[in-house]
Amino acid sequence: MTKKGKVIWLTGLSGAGKTTLARRVVSFLKSREHAVIMLDGDELRAIFAQSDSNGSHHSAQKRLELALRYCALCKLLSEQGITVVIATISLFHKVHKWNRLHLPNYIEIYLKVPIEELKRRDPKGIYSSYEAGDTRYVAGIDVAVEEPQSPNLTLSFQSGDTVDKYFDTIIEYILDSEIKYEDITL
Secondary structure (H helix, E strand, O other), X not given: OOOOOOEEEEEOOOOOOHHHHXXXXXXXXXXXXXXXXXXXXXXXXXXXXXXXXXXXXXXXXXXXXXXXXXXXXXHHHHOOOOEEEEEOOOOOHHHHHHHHHHOOOEEEEEEEXXXXXXXXXXXXXXHHHHHOOOXXXXXXXXXXXXXXXXXXXXXXXXXXXXXXXXXXXXXXHHHHHHHHXXXXXX
C-alpha cells in the first residue's frame, strides 16, 4: 500500500503570511526529496470559483463551499503519497473537523495575527479597499471567521517576530511529526 502524504494546512487571515511560509516549507520538503505540492487559496479560488462582479464568491457560504473542495483535493493528493502544503483562510470549524476526520496525517497551523497588523501589512490592498468602501466580504471584517479550536501549532504574532522564526518553528514541528508518522502505512 502507498504511504499517505501529509496535509500541512496553513490557515489565518489575509496578510498573515500563509503563502510566504508555505513556499518556504515546500522548498524545504523538496530538498529532502519529498513528493510535495503547494496549493494556494487565491489560486484555487481562481480555478474553482465562478467569477462575479459583486464579489459574492467571497461570502461566508461560498468560502465554506470552496474550502470543502480544497479539503477533498488535499485528500485525493495525500492518498497518492503526496504531501500537500496548502495556504488558505478557510477558517470554519466544519472544515477543520472534516480534515481531522478524513486526513490521517493532517497538520493544522494557525497564523494568528492581530487585525491592526494585517491592515498595516495589507499586501493585496484588501483592508484598505474595504475601508474605502470598494470591497466587501473580507474575512475577519464583515465575514465572520471561526478560529481553529485545536490546531497542532498556533503562531501568534508578536512585534519583532520574523518569517524565519515562524519557518523554523513549523519545520521543527513537521520533523517531529515525521517521527510519529514514519511507521504508519495505510
